[in-house]
Amino acid sequence: MPDNAFQRWQGRSIEQLGNTSNLIIGMAGGALALTVTVIREDHLRAAAPEAPLLYVYALSFIFSLFAGLLVALKRLEDYRLTAKIARTRKRPHDDVELEEMRSNSKAYGKWTWWFFKAQVGLFGFGAVVFLIFFFCALHSKLN
Secondary structure (H helix, E strand, O other), X not given: OHXXXXXXXXXXXXXXXXXXXXXXXXHHHHHHHHHHHHHXXXXXXXXXXXXXXXXXXXXXXXXXXXXXXXHHHHHHHHHHHHHHHHHHHHOOOOHHHHHHHHHHHHHHHHHHHHHHHHHHHHHHHHHHHHHHHHHHHHHHHHO
16 A cells, blocks of 8 residues: 555656646746847847846756756656566566666656756746846836
8 A cells, every 4th residue: 555655646746747847848938939029029239238138048948948858858768768677577587687777767767857956947047037137128228
């Protein structure tokens, strides 16, 4: 019974990781679309005092999107390897081979979480810089 609870909660954790990563990818993509609109419609010049902030937050969102894609790819590799481990366990196998696959699976899991933390951090940093940019741009328009 406790083993089933662990598997259930582990499944929920993986599901929430994917949902959160997808949410951040969507918000970063939307923020980049807003950036393109700001550049095109407001005719923001590269010499404007707040322009460097725009480039910093846009790059942060781009890197956040890239990290989100790496999260998805590492999760996919981990799932494929986990399925291979399950198939291997059902047939006569070499324990060394199985342990190597498990070790690789753990490494994929660690990379997944590392990329997820990078995705969240980059998005958070970009959001803060975006707010600073927004208030600087608003202040310069009012003056």
